[in-house]
Every structure is written in structure tokens, then in C-alpha cells.
Amino acid sequence: MNCKQLLVGLLLLPVGAWAQITIQGSSLNSWMPPDTVADVSNASAAATTNGMWDLSSATYAPGTFITTDVATTSTTFPSATYKRTISYTLNGTLGYGAELYWSKDNSGFYEYGEKIARQAYSLASVTGSNMDSLVFPAQDVIYSAPGKDRMYPMTNGTHWSSSYDAVTHLNLTVTMASMNNTPGERRTHKETRDTVKGWGQMRITDGNGMTSGYMNVLAVQHREYVRDSFYLGGAPASPTLLSAFGVTQGQVTTRFQNLFIRDGEMTALLDLTFSDSTFTAVTDGQVSRTRLAAGTNSVSAVQPRFEYNAYPNPVTNGTLHISGLSQNHTWTYSMTALNGQTLKTGTLTAGKAELNLSELTPGVYTLTVFKNGSAQGGEFIIVR
Secondary structure (H helix, E strand, O other): OOHHHHHHHHHHOOOOOOOOOOEOHHHHOOOOOOOEEEEEEOOOOOOOOOEEEEOOOOEEOOOEEEOOOEEOOOOOOOOOOEEEEEEEEOOOOOEEEEEEEEEEEOOEEEEEEEEEOOEEEEOHHHHOOOOOEEEEOOEEEEEEEEEEEEEOOEOOOOEEEEEEEEEEEEEEEEHHHOEEEEEEEEEEEEEEEEEEEEEEEEEOEOOOOOEOOOEEEEEEEEEEEEEEEEEEOOEEOOHHHHHHOOOOOOEEEEEEEEEEEOOOOOOOOEEEEEOOOOOOOEEEEEEEOOOOOOOOOOOOOOOOOOOOEEEOOOEOOOEEEEEEEOOOOOEEEEEEOOOOOEEEEEEEOOEEEEEEOOOOOOEEEEEEEEEOOEEEEEEEEEEO
16 A cells, blocks of 8 residues: 555544454453442433444433442352342332342353342222232242343444243232232243444543543443233232233333443443333433543542441341531431332431431332432432
8 A cells, every 4th residue: 555545544534433342251350349320311322333422411410329239149049249239110109129149250240030028018009998018028039041131252243132030929918809918929021132233432421520531332232121920829810900000911011221331340331221122212321430531621530439328238227327427518318119209308417327217118218318408319228
């Protein structure tokens, strides 16, 4: 190639061309939870090759959340090395919380099942009777095959899928249907498919409002299909009864996401959820603010978790301690159920405060702490 040909070739290169990256599982050997995340809106990022995604102008919600991953061991799930708090909503109101047991190695991330603490909910708002209830007994939900959350090595064009079945036990009391603690099941079939659709560089805004540096990412498109069937007393639940609870037999739930993943990190730098398989209308978004590349105006490449620390989690003796509440500020809190119902609110003493949670039934709740009226973030709290 002569000099003229070389010059033409260089001019034809796209502006901002980035090298395609390959992520190996070994890059996460030093990763340790938790990760800090924040909600984001007005963010748009299509999964494409050689992308340059600038989210510095997106709208970020105040406060942050943390991922709930913690190292663990389990005799029920012997291959698991971590667990995280998750929640399910069956009809937008009724739901339950669980701990998902998973592991990571150089080949990928694997999910094995869930541990559910006993959770009881009144059905008075549905049936009109204070005697009626939905109870999820303490149980272990073992997946028929490991779910594959991520597989390595990962580069443009890589794809993987998983499929498994699971059974969650419940007990239902509906007086007018002559049901008294009737045993039931939620039988779930789940399928996922992930494809690396592109690569490029992305920058976001950190917790101080500063723009980070650009970071190499792979763009992963995630598709999820879940089918739920409901059984009572060993037989399929009646359509009339299910309709009263806002669910249907064999109901299908789908999820479509674009995940922009960095080398060495578990939590996606950007996680966008879409309304359907066209991946056009964004319904939800989150960014990771952990270990960001420093920008020209960044104060810190690593954002702190919270200004406070809530412990122990899980709460086993009815008391939750909250420390690190700085002086000369007004601190308040709210504790909500997974269905969004506010159960407790109040003022926190600066320095260190204690919350009495003994009146809460065992389950998973969301604690939100406010500093001078501004939410500082929220986290799942498990009460046992």
C-alpha cells in the first residue's frame, strides 16, 4: 500500500472507532460485592457495534442503591458461593421476597435456586375478609437446571441460553371458597437467551454530578420468558379464583434488556429494560457507579455506598441499627413492603439510631433513608 492509499484508508475509518474487546471470566477473580447503582431516565443506548454512548446528559435519580450480593455457603445449594435478595410480584400487588443462590467461575455465572423465609399477607383488600390470607412457608426452591446469567469468554456474537423449572409452595385461605390453609404451588418455567450485539465506549455521571471517563463495554441483549401455572390442592386453580387475584393460568411474563458490561465488573454499567422485543421503548434504567473511570472533571472514580450503614441484615432479633448519620442534618426513614405499602416512617437520631422491627412479619422490606428530605438510597432488609 502506498502513502496515498494509506491516507485514504485512514480517512475512511469511522470517527471514534474503538477496539472490540473480549471479556474473560478470570477478570472477575478480584471482584467483591457490593456494587453501587442508581436509577436513570432519558437514557437511550441501542446495542450496536463500534458505539459511543454518552449518558452525561441523562437524568439521574437522587440517592443510590446497593446490590445485595454477599458471599455464602449452603448445604442445599452446595455449588453456590453468593446470594442476593430478589423479589417477585405476581399481579402488581401480591408478591414475595427470596434469596437467590448463585456462583461465578471462569466459565460464567450460574443460578441454582432460592431460599424463602415465611411470609404471610392479608387478603382483606381482595376478598373483603380479614380472615383470608396468602402464606409462603419457609422453603428452598431448587431449579431443575442451573440458570446461566453470563458465560465466558464473551465477545461480539457470543450467545448463551438457559431453561429450567421451579416450584414455589404457598397456602391459601379464602373463607367464601371454603379454603382453609389449602396447599398450593406456583409452577414456573423460565427461559433466557443472551446475545452480545456490539461493543464500544460509554460514559455516565457519577454521584457528585461529574462526568466519568469513557469505558470499554460489550452490549448484551437479554430476552427472558417466564410461564407461571397455579395449583391448589393438587389441581389447577379455577380461572374464577385466579381472576380475583389478577392472575391467569399459564400467564407469561417477558423481559427485554440491553446490558452494557465492562471487563472485570459484574453489574452492568448501564441496564436498560424495554417494553417489548423491538428494544425501542425504555421503561426502566439503572447505572453502576462502582469503580468508574475518572473523567477530566471527576472528583472520585469510586463512589461511596451510603452515608450510613444499616445492620444486621438479615435482622434476626427485631432491631435494626443505623450508624453514620452525620450531625446538623435531619434524618428520616420509611420502611415499605414489596407491594409498595408504607409500613413504618419516622425520625432518626443523628449519629446512631435503632429501629424496632419486631412487629413486622418475616419477609423482605425496603428501607429508604432521607437526609434533609432527600432520599439517600434504599436497600432490601430481610426480617427473620
